[in-house]
Amino acid sequence: MAGEQLALTVLMGVLLVGVAAFLTRIEDWRSYASPAGGGTVGESGYGHREKPGGVLRWLTTVDHKDIGLLYGAFALIALAVGGLAVVVMRLELTTPASNIVSPQFYNALLTSHGITMLFLFGTPILAAFGNYFIPLLIGADDMAFPRINAIAFWLLPPGALLIWAGFLIPGIAPSQASWTLYAPLSVEQAHFGTDLMLLGLHLTGVSATMGAINFIVTIFTERGDDVSWANLDIFSWTMLTQSGIIIFAFPLLGSALIMLLLDRNLGTMFFAVEGGNPILWQHLFWFFGHPEVYILVLPPMGLISYIIPRFSGRKLFGFKFVVYSTLAIGVLSFGVWAHHMFATGIDPRLRASFMAVSLAIAIPSAVKTFNWITTMWNGRIRLNTPMLFSIGFVANFIIGGVTGVFLAAIPVNLILTDTYYVVGHFHYVIMGAIAFAVFAGIYYWFPIFTGRMYQRTLGKWHFWLSMVGTNVTFFAMILLGYVEMPRRYATYDAITVGPLDVITLLHQAATVGALILLVGQLVFVWNVLQSWLDGPKVTDGDPWDLKDDGLFTREFAWHEDRLTAADGGEPQNDGVRADGGTPETSSD
Ligand code: HEM
Numbered sequence: 001m002a003g004e005q006l007a008l009t010v011l012m013g014v015l016l017v018g019v020a021a022f023l024t025r026i027e028d029w030r031s032y033a034s035p036a037g038g039g040t041v042g043e044s045g046y047g048h049r050e051k052p053g054g055v056l057r058w059l060t061t062v063d064h065k066d067i068g069l070l071y072g073a074f075a076l077i078a079l080a081v082g083g084l085a086v087v088v089m090r091l092e093l094t095t096p097a098s099n100i101v102s103p104q105f106y107n108a109l110l111t112s113h114g115i116t117m118l119f120l121f122g123t124p125i126l127a128a129f130g131n132y133f134i135p136l137l138i139g140a141d142d143m144a145f146p147r148i149n150a151i152a153f154w155l156l157p158p159g160a161l162l163i164w165a166g167f168l169i170p171g172i173a174p175s176q177a178s179w180t181l182y183a184p185l186s187v188e189q190a191h192f193g194t195d196l197m198l199l200g201l202h203l204t205g206v207s208a209t210m211g212a213i214n215f216i217v218t219i220f221t222e223r224g225d226d227v228s229w230a231n232l233d234i235f236s237w238t239m240l241t242q243s244g245i246i247i248f249a250f251p252l253l254g255s256a257l258i259m260l261l262l263d264r265n266l267g268t269m270f271f272a273v274e275g276g277n278p279i280l281w282q283h284l285f286w287f288f289g290h291p292e293v294y295i296l297v298l299p300p301m302g303l304i305s306y307i308i309p310r311f312s313g314r315k316l317f318g319f320k321f322v323v324y325s326t327l328a329i330g331v332l333s334f335g336v337w338a339h340h341m342f343a344t345g346i347d348p349r350l351r352a353s354f355m356a357v358s359l360a361i362a363i364p365s366a367v368k369t370f371n372w373i374t375t376m377w378n379g380r381i382r383l384n385t386p387m388l389f390s391i392g393f394v395a396n397f398i399i400g401g402v403t404g405v406f407l408a409a410i411p412v413n414l415i416l417t418d419t420y421y422v423v424g425h426f427h428y429v430i431m432g433a434i435a436f437a438v439f440a441g442i443y444y445w446f447p448i449f450t451g452r453m454y455q456r457t458l459g460k461w462h463f464w465l466s467m468v469g470t471n472v473t474f475f476a477m478i479l480l481g482y483v484e485m486p487r488r489y490a491t492y493d494a495i496t497v498g499p500l501d502v503i504t505l506l507h508q509a510a511t512v513g514a515l516i517l518l519v520g521q522l523v524f525v526w527n528v529l530q531s532w533l534d535g536p537k538v539t540d541g542d543p544w545d546l547k548d549d550g551l552f553t554r555e556f557a558w559h560e561d562r563l564t565a566a567d568g569g570e571p572q573n574d575g576v577r578a579d580g581g582t583p584e585t586s587s588d
């Protein structure tokens with residue numbers, strides 16, 4: 001162990017010296033600023049039309065659309081990794097005793113699943129949509145800082161390798177500290193995988209922060225002349241708010257991670273039981289952690305608010321209120337973190353105020369829900385795949401939100417905390433809502449980023465398998481919480497709180513649900529790959545018939561342009577549209 005730590009220290013030292021050497025070599029900083037950086041729309045000097053071919057193109061690209069696709073591919077691979085980890089866990093839980101993997105390995109899978117899904121799938125997949133579509137939606141020719149954009153993406157693969165190092169490198173024990181990394185466990189468990197994971201997490205945090213700065217600057221400074229704050233589309237609004245939250249939340253996580261690394265390796269005592277304070281970790285972690293859940297949910301809410309009107313044949317009901325509630329959530333999300341700590345023995349007066357703010361934050365979420373429902377009310381609903389996933393989002397989000405409100409009530413929380421009820425709650429939101437919105441977005445924009453159409457029947461199969469799988473799995477977990485099955489256990493044969501036969505049955509139901517989900521995602525993978533390579537080419541500039549309802553938008557106008565461009569390549573009048581836009585586009 002000491003040898004490994006020494007090796008790590010030397011490695012980090014070499015890295016620092018290398019960075020310093022590199023920096024001193026740079027004489028002209030300005031030559032490192034991108035030609036488009038800070039410029040105005042349309043003056044971009046570098047050539048999208050001169051991309052190199054093959055792998056080199058993907059390694060060197062600074063085009064926002066390419067980077068969006070890179071983010072998307074990366075995030076979907078992470079989704080597969082995290083998903084397979086959880087299938088093993090669910091199979092392990094079909095019987096009360098240990099049957100497939102050791103409890104230690106189960107804990108490692110649990111840790112990796114949580115971290116992978118939140119940091120390697122959740123945040124990156126939203127950056128994928130943001131990168132590809134925000135410049136198109138706001139009439140910019142690229143992100144404000146294209147090269148920083150590329151750097152932000154390329155920090156992720158090394159981050160992922162560090163996070164997964166415990167599984168990939170023989171001899172390095174994977175972390176078992178769980179995604180919340182609670183001290184003193186996370187300080188005292190010696191697994192070297194934890195140190196590498198902390199470094200990897202740090203990289204993903206730097207990446208997210210760079211991305212957020214880029215989104216904020218892009219939306220503030222690169223909007224086309226006819227895109228004002230009043231007609232900025234709802235997806236960009238949610239990405240803007242999300243980026244604002246990231247700027248305050250992720251650097252804090254970074255600091256906390258470094259403190260934990262110091263505690264683990266250099267003998268500091270920030271979180272030590274004697275001389276430090278393990279509860280300090282929880283405060284720091286959740287001051288990041290609760291905003292993080294809104295970092296993950298706001299852009300999906302934006303996607304849903306964007307898609308539902310298109311297939312209801314009308315504009316989003318109460319557009320302004322959806323924007324205001326987004327901003328309200330952004331602010332309030334920093335005032336509720338201690339609802340994750342009700343059982344830690346913090347001052348009861350503090351507890352009560354955190355309960356109050358937590359109940360209050362449900363209000364803007366409910367406002368949005370009513371807006372979505374009212375948008376659909378008496379609308380001309382078209383039940384295609386993106387719309388099905390959007391409606392599924394609303395249904396699942398209601399269950400996820402209401403269980404959250406229950407958990408925010410202190411008396412209920414003290415009974416249900418650390419049970420499967422909590423796991424059910426947040427999976428209804430994260431899988432049932434966030435992942436559903438991601439799927440809705442992928443299907444909705446599939447014609448744009450692939451130029452082809454997906455197989456509609458398979459899309460519907462994907463939806464129904466996901467909807468049934470999600471509800472079987474996570475409703476069973478809510479019931480498991482009521483019979484007081486504690487979370488994070490690899491075995492439950494020694495459980496004394498609830499009736500073992502009921503617990504076993506519910507666990508088996510959850511496993512069946514997870515397998516249904518797995519089949520659904522296999523259908524998705526097949527559909528995407530097959531359609532991308534071989535699907536029917538989209539020749540219609542308006543594949544969703546949005547013009548009929550006056551709901552045609554900029555990104556499809558761009559797509560239409562591209563189709564009509566003589567050589568089928570980049571649109572010839574790119575700059576013209578970016579400056580002038582088209583009169584018939586609507587923005588909500
Ligand atoms: C509608 C407003 C919401 C309220 C009032 C709420 C409330 C709560 C409360 C009180 C807990 C702590 C339960 C415990 O550990 O005892 C919790 C846990 C959690 N919530 Fe929510 N929640 C809400 C929405 C969301 C959303 C939108 C997400 C995801 C995007 C989310 C993700 C989570 C996660 C990940 C945890 C578990 C963290 C952990 O201990 O591992 N919640 N929620």
Ligand SMILES: [Cu+2]
Nearest residue numbers: 290337339340
């Ligand atoms: Cu929270």
